[in-house]
Amino acid sequence: MRVTRHNSVGMPPPPRTPLRRVSQSSLFAVSTADPTDPHSGTAFLDAAISELADETEILQTNAEELRKLSDSLATFNESFASWLYVMRMNSLTIDWVQAPSDNSFALAKKRAERKTIAAAEEAQAKARALAAAAAAAREAETTKTMDHTEGDTTATNVSAPSKSILKKKTAKPKLTAKEKKERAIEIEKIIACLPLEFRGSDPNLRRHMEQVIEGFFDVPSRVVKLTDLIKPPDLSQARVNKCLIALVNRKVVSKNSSTGVVLYHWHGV
Template sequence: MQTPHRTPLRRISQGSLLRLSRSGAYPDAPHGLGFLEPTMSEFVDETETLQTNVEGLKHLSDTLATFNESFASWLYVMNMNALTVDWPQAPHDDSFILAKRRAEQNAIAAMQALQTQAKTIQPSSSEGSLNDQTTVISDPEATFSTNSSGPAKTKKVVKGKRPKLTAKEKKERALELERIIAFLPLEFRGSDPNLRRNMEATIEGIWDAPNQTVKLPDLIKPPDLNQARANKCLIALVNRKIVRKESSTGTVLYHWQGVA
């Protein structure tokens, strides 16, 4: 009769540890269960190594989680910084230096022009005031007036018509316009050419008005200078205290103050 094949497991299960230790396969095996001691010691060492490696993996996982959270926070902060701080078209320090230098040059040029004009004008009568003088002529619709707050010393004001200026007065008016616009926000100083033209038309409209006092409808010249643009220009002038707004009489009036 053929003996059935037996696996080691079946051999162990059918025999005993004592019989296995005394078998011919392990002639030098210790007595009883003593042969398990070196095996269990090695097993314990390998278990401790496994535990150390698992703890290392856990520490690595915690470190990666901390890094991911910190890195994500840094990316978020950089994104918010780009959205709120990074403005390529914003003026830098050189822009303010150039604007200040340009304003000083314009002021010097305007002062020189006024000094040259003062030398050419003959002294008026001692009874009249140089700051505010009005002479009425035969034409009831026209007066000659001088006012120090305007760009020109002498101008002719005609109702419904823009005063005619000489070439010299036009040049002085342009210099004064440039000096005043230098005090206004950036959008009026050239970033929007249409808005700059609207501001110049608004300022000239106030200069040409009697007593340099106007109402908002007096400045509207459609289609270029509509009510919204004229109102925006007046708000900018009032904020810079170049124009004074008055509503005590029930009607909103704008009085020219000039640049101090």
């Protein structure tokens, strides 16, 4: 028994058309239609296919242009990358940060000038030292010559007793404390105007200078000969002569040889 199904309202479902296979003769029928009729068969596809062919050719041309552009960009990229690499290598091998600049050459010139000035000053100092040494040698030679001359004069005077008056040495007068103080002050004032070696640089030379000055003070006339001041072994002839030269240079003592005998006259400061 056949059962008929009804929907919710009691109506039967609509009928369905069964599927059928496409007829194999339908495409043949379309292709064999009248070609003069633009609406029959496949005649309408001619214009579309022609337009599609034109567009396809244009697409191919554009694709070729894009390929050429890609090749050009690849060539440019390779060249530009090579240029950047060359510039980097150039900066690493040529652009030296510590290379000398104009300021470096200016500083080098100033250093050379300073070295030249220093060398010139050193040469001048050596020349002055040589000149001072030569002057000291000449002074020593002059002193030695004077000593020989005074020694010859003294020997001549001693060998001619008829022309010389032998005087007995008198004892030193005793000084009071006040006189000793005054004499010490005057001696200090005289030594203060002498060169540095007599002012304390050489204690022995200062002591010898004080003895020579006291030798002048012990003589009432303040006129003495070189031999009057010699007191060996402490106060030798060379020491006395050196002290007298310093006093003569400072014009504290004057030297006179007009009588044939070298005499030293005291003037003071």
